[in-house]
Amino acid sequence: MEIRKNAAAGTLESSDVFICVEPYGQLSVQIQSVVQEQYMEAVSNTVFQVLEEFEVKSGKIQVNDRGALDCVIRARMETAIRRGGSR
């Protein structure tokens, strides 16, 4: 899936994650998390797994995690990708 327009999903509420995607020449992923000291690796792994599942090869991806569980990060990533991307 290719990111063709700016899109966002999620919120900055506790246990949620706010994702922004926008078209970009290469893949750039920025992650901020309120639990980054403990779970940065896990959050990052989930973000990259979803990008791989949806075959996103380029785009600027910004992730602002407010302590979301894995299933929430997956859901918000998928929503943002579907909203901003097309096959």
Add this chain to the structure above:
Amino acid sequence: MMRRTMLFLPGNTPNMLINGDVLGADSIIFDLEDAVAPDEKDAARILVRNTLKYQKSSACETIIRINPLDFGEWKADLEEVIPYKPDLIMPAKTSSAQDIQIIADYMAQIEEQAKIQVGSTGILPLVETVLGVEKAFEIASAHKRVAGLFLGGEDLTADLHCKRTREGQEIFYARSRIVCAARACGLEAYDTPFTDVEDMQGLVKDSQFARSLGFSGKAVISPRHVETVNALFSPAPEEIEYAHEVVEAIQEGKRQGKGAVSLRGKMIDAPIVKRAEQILDMERQMFGGDFH
């Protein structure tokens, strides 16, 4: 299945979806309808699907309220959640047997495609239109997936062109009709939520009245209401004790070859025995065994 409380949780709020099963309700309802803004329907569906897939509760039953048939989101709602086998689908604004048939057929189609057993998920119709109330029996008997009837008072009063009040006189007929229709089909009936979160006295009165009409449980929109409603739809200790006495008296009467049995100076007839058996069944569901 005991459903004293069914707690509504907004489908696009992770904090509530994830923690909903520890709040003491017998069932949780992930809401894809009124609690979700129109431009967030896609996000809510994906979030609810992922919650079912990765975090499905084993502590309580999971129900998904889907959008009504006349609001073009219901198919997408079902497509996302049915493969992950929620316990029940609650279709909003169910108004006829045909509505149930359309939804059940589409559920079966998705189940076949997902290679899961057809019929894995039941249907709990939300009756909240005047037409739905009038066709309650038809809805309850429309399909073997139907697990009960649930009355929605807020939309109903709008359809009735009247005001929803604390006392609830305006929905008395609908409440009675829903209970009769469900019971006539051997199903359970569930009452509309009491929507004033702060008014605990009103909640108690409303719940007691609903139980007195024959409802088995009640939806709640706040975790603060769960404990009170659970207690009000549970048999009291003296009811449980009396139910055990009834069953023991009947058994003793049979052993002694008596045709008629009395307890505490009163004859025990068939309805009393049936009620005692219902209470003991609830006791088993509440405590997982016979604690007498």
